[in-house]
Amino acid sequence: MENDSVLITSRVFFDNKDHFLWYKFPLEYKEFIITGNLDAFLVGLLFLGLERKENIKIKGNVSEKLFYTIRHYLIPALASANSEYVKIDIFADNLNGNDLNKAAIAGTGLSCGIDSFATFYDHIDEKGSFKIDYFTFFNVGSHGDLGGSHARKIYESRLEGIRSFAAQVNKKLITVDSNLSEILKLNFQQSHSLRNISCALHLQKLFKNYFYASAYKLDHFKLNPKDTSDSDFLYLRFLDTESTSFYSSVAQYTRVERTLMVAGYSDTYNYLDVCTNPWENIDEINCSRCYKCLRTQLTLDIAGKLKNYEGVFDISLFKKIKARYIGELLFKKNKSPLDREVLDFMKERNYTIDPEVYFFGIYSLYRINKIIFKKNIKKLFGR
Template sequence: MKLSNLRLEHNVPFEYGKNQARIICDMQAGFTDKKELWFSVDEEYADLLTDDVYDAFMVALLYPAMYYHEDIEIEGNVSKRLWHNITSYVESCVLDFEPKCKKISIKPRGFSDAEKSKYLHVGTGFSGGVDSFSTVTDNFFNNEDNDYKIDILFFFHVGQYGNVNKKETWERAENRFSITKKFANEAKIPWSILMSSNLFDFYLPRWEYDVGLFCRVASILVFQKVLKRYYVSNDYSYGELRRMNFALGGECIAEYAEAWLLPLFSTSTLDILSDGIQFKRSDKIQRIKDNPFVQKYLNVCVDTSEEHTGATNCSCCRKCLETQFALDCAGVLSNFSNVFDIKKYKKNIFKYECHIVKHYGKNTFDTDNVNFARAKGKKLPSNLTANIACTVYRVAHIFKVALTNPKKVFHRLFSKGFDV
């Protein structure tokens, strides 16, 4: 793989919005016929883009290069600290995570740190979820130290909202970003930036989940010119990560290694920190539940169906039920009636309770919610009831799918896809 001709392009027409400023480089690789990788923002934010080092591109293409067994040659400079950490440590972590990958060599033309702007920011990604609000609570609402207080929010559209080549996906992302923008305006956080990319021209569809950590880190490095510190909101606590690694095994690289990988992606002039890792999800719920901004803007939905493009919670997907259940256990669910359809939650609550009881000790968030419910004195179905109910729900789901898509039944009959 060869990366070259790093440049900043202005006023690039964009089908789904304003003209864009793009940081872009040419690339040649054996596994794809695509010739360019780019990251873009609205033209008014062009000065925030880092166009003098290839750090973001090196990180973005590391996993595809290792997966397809291609060395990386870079006709430009990268941060020496970042290059050293990737070649010495990160590659080994990837090899342990995915046996199909192979250690590669990365050969830049030279080493230099990104030229920094006069005024530097403290940033974080913000989607309106529990983890985002926990990070903002600790590092904006409860922090007056300008070296650590957040003053810029980012929304990276890099695959997590569905197929990036579909109009509906862009509509969904724009609507979700509207939450970030409205919240920033009301909370008086000076900046809120939407960034998009063609990164998934080079990633397989599931990689957004498996190795989305690399997408997020690459996106952060796109802005390292104007950043001195960046908080990545973590899903899991230290104890939960320990349990997953030593008992369950993480399903994605963030579950497997985020706690120690993120510091390795810092450069000499930018700290990338894992925030929220000191709390379980139920702890975060307790900490943010009384914040009026949370009650107004909380958005946790993971429904990416073409019919669901609005910036609303569907109230019945896994993440919506998980969050509502914790709020219910905390006794504050009624305060969130503006962001959830509580009638849908109540319709699905027994099925969800059976699910988490059945998967107790097997899934981190299910285990946390069961423990939280018991601590709050909430009665849950017995193990026998939960297992019988889940079996009934699973069989009913199979028959339902069989009526509409028989081929799918034969393909997934014994897969986890039908588990409830």
């Protein structure tokens, strides 16, 4: 325990040597941290066991419900999603069937992105144990797949805006740092759901309900070995314990519907952060040219709400590259569900498309086909 924080550590043995997985919490939440159950460590390290095709042996207690659902449902689901996985087993010294929760409140992760904001505002009128009283912000891979000092710097830089928004809406913020990424050494998208839930599982005394923002609407579902976002609606239900329930939040809305919901709250105008380029040296929060920035700006522009976010986007830059982006979107062959949502929204609102959009679209098709042609030629001649 440090002066202002609590460090929870577990010894993890693999590769014939000891490793130490740790999570760091603010000292003020010490009374809510679970120490009797090793649920958080089991969930955090589950992908490591699957990658290594090794059973997991736990020297301590595990929640009875979690132990059951991981063995019977979660591991088979993850093995079905990824043909490289086998159905490993879990062993624990003891199972604990007690409800350890004592605060009976709800929490959710806050990134200041569309999904996390939508989760908060979708629950703003909830009562009792479903009312969001706490935000969380975790360093377990979203700031860099493999962790380390660079990822921690991004985490700390993002934290400034997170803290400010939480204070503005009068909610408490729980930060959690960890070396989980350094131990897993896996792609974050492949394992993000379990990484983040492992942090929340340390706080089962505090959270009766925890909302994890979904990426897609609930009618989009598939077992994807590269991204748990496609199946969070299923996976999260297998991470419940006797003390805490997990929900794939705002899964009833499309991304466009979520964006419109968020745009209805002025508190978000100076905090919206959707960017995939956090290392960019820019004045605004967002780079305004990565695919997430472009999609969000286009949605807001179609809705007539983009000007409200001039403090976080470089709107002049967006206007310069908007035609190219729409052209590429229209002529794109493998459109994602989120791409199709935006295109449907454009049609619904009779959004004006400049003629140059079609030039960029045709050019993007030419460029893609030219690359494919060159690859095929190289294959043909064995180069």
